[in-house]
Amino acid sequence: MCLIQPSDPPCPVCSQSLSVPPERNPNYRCNASLLIDYCSNNGNHNYIIIDVGKTFREQVLRWFTFHKIPRIDSIVLTHEHADAVLGLDDIRAVQPYSPTNDIDPTSIYLTPYAMDSIATKFPYLVQKKLREGQEIRRVAQLDWKIIEEDCNKPFVASGLKFVPLPVMHGEDYICLGFLFGEKFKVAYISDVSRFPPNTEYVISKSGAGQLDLLILDCLYKKGSHNVHLCLPQTLEALKRICPKRALLVGMTHEFDHHKDNEFLMEWSKREGINVQLACDVVFVDELIESLKQFSVCTETLGCVQSSIFKSIHGNLIIWYGGWMKKSTENKELLTTTLLSMVTSMSSMAVLVEHGFFDAYAGESKDGSNAAKFSSGDIVSMNVISSSSNNDLNDVSYANLALFKSRFLKMEGATAGVCLKCQSMPRVASLYVWKSLLHCYSWILTSDYRKTMMPYLDRFSLSVKYDIFWVVYVSSENVQNYQIP
Structure with missing residues (x-):
């Protein structure tokens, strides 16, 4: 309604959906759901989604x-309301094509009540x-599996055990949450x-044990609601x-998202x-959560x-930390300490490289003296990388010349920094982009490798390039790297 009958002034949150791309707009929200990438002990990935609502196709x-x-292996439903099930017809879009429906069905886990309701809504499924x-x-092929509204009756979907968490969604309706x-x-x-x-009791620290993460309902900022928690009740429940x-x-x-997360940050420190408020894409996995704890410790x-x-x-995955120079005087001791802190993550990932870098040049198109980015950017x-330590200064100058020659021509790049490794003959350039589309457009239209070679062909080098999603920044909403 805010978009088809805009107020004066317009709603600041809804109006962003027309002016800011979704990948940069944490206020762009589809129906709530959770996609789980479950990696089993044998290394196989299974993709389990909780709820497929009205916006599933867009998701x-x-x-x-x-x-x-690449696919959905299992579906788990919390209840049978529109925001949880009206995407069921579109499941066929993530299934192999067969004009005769001769494919393996996708398992879907739901309560008897939800099953009866869906049989009425989608009889052909x-x-x-x-x-x-x-x-x-051609319709979605689904294998319907009935589960119970009972914390003591867990079930397994695509190798991952789920514990049903019956909760009241209004005093006349039981909805499920899930513990896994x-x-x-x-x-x-x-x-x-x-x-x-x-x-x-099952999800409380004072009961069966503390949760690492609780993803919880929060409808309105003030007051209360008959079928949902609102912020005051949500915060009380969290306590x-x-x-x-x-x-x-x-x-x-x-x-x-930004303003209210500032309030929640203060509440978090106090309690x-x-x-935090979630947004449409939030990465939740053991390694990233462990790295966040590592950030706090550093x-x-x-x-x-x-x-x-x-x-x-x-x-x-890259963990990127910024130190004041006076804090890194004893590099060997600091490095040893940091490496000892990451040993707990050795079962989740392999540490490929590490090192301290100095920022020695950079630019920002907004005129500030910092390269700024935030989660979601x-x-x-x-x-x-050079094979010879003697090349470091020359390669650093070549990297700087390359940066200077192209930065202002890079449409959609907002800032960039040149970095030089302190312990190895290695330099790097980091660019912040308005969107992934801008980044790809530059790569596809600039003949990227050809433009680099005049600056680098006299060296014996290896060059690596990748694009990253910023999944976390500490301390503040915006990450700053001072540009010399």
Whole structure:
């Protein structure tokens, strides 16, 4: 309504949906759902989604393609309302094509009540056999599996165990949340007005044990609602349940992601629970969560800000910390300490490289003296490594010349920094982009490799390039790197 009958002045949150690309707009919100990339012990990935609501098709086109999600292996439903099930017909878009529907069905887990309701809404998805004379039509192939509204009756979907968490969604309706994860305990509860005592016990620190992450309903900023929690009740529930971290979902346009996260940051510091508003894409996995804890620990060692980059093309993750020079005087001791701190993550990832870099040049198109980015932004990085330590200064100058020759021509790049490694003959350039589209457009139209070679062909070098999604920044909404 804010867009088709705009107020004066216009709604600041809704109007952003027309002016800011979704990948840069955390106020752009589809129906609440959760996609789980479950990697089993044998290294296989299974993709499990909780709820497929009215905006499921948009989520597939916008986010599955962006993050290269190849399929859905299982579906788990919290309830049978429109915001959880009206995307079921579009499941066929993520299934193999067969004009005769001769494919393996996707398992879908739901309560008996939800099953009865969906059989009425989507009879053609539930029907097992064609009636005499009925034509074959391509529809989603689903294997319906009934689960119980009972915390003591877990089930397994695509290898991952889920514990049903029955909650009240209004006093006349039971909705399910779900608890999952072995080393990292996550509870997802998107539609709730009240917690039954048994359910609250299962997810509470004072009950069955503290959650690592609670994803929780939060409809309005003020007051109360008969079928949802609103911010006052959500925060009270968080104080009772006491998870290590919480993400709030289901917000209306009253909530501005940046402004209200500032309030939640202060609340988090006061209450000792890390709480944020979620946005359409939030990465939640053990490695990234461990790196966030690593970031907190590095602050005691002089790290003033840190961030985490995740490659959009693969599994490469970069942890990027900024130190004041006086905090890094004893590099060997600091390096040893940092390496000892990451040993706990050795079962989740392999540490490929590490080192300290100096920022020695850079520019920003807004005239500021810092390269700024925040969670959700796109950055690109190229790293140039020489086989000879004697080349470091020359390669640094070549990297700077390359940066200066192209930065102002890079449409959509907002800032860039040149970095020089202190311990190896290696330099890097980091660019911040308005969007992934701008980044790809530059790569495709600039003949990237050809423009680099005149600056670098006299050296014996290896060049690496990748594009990253900024999944975390510490301390503030904006990450700053001072430009010399």
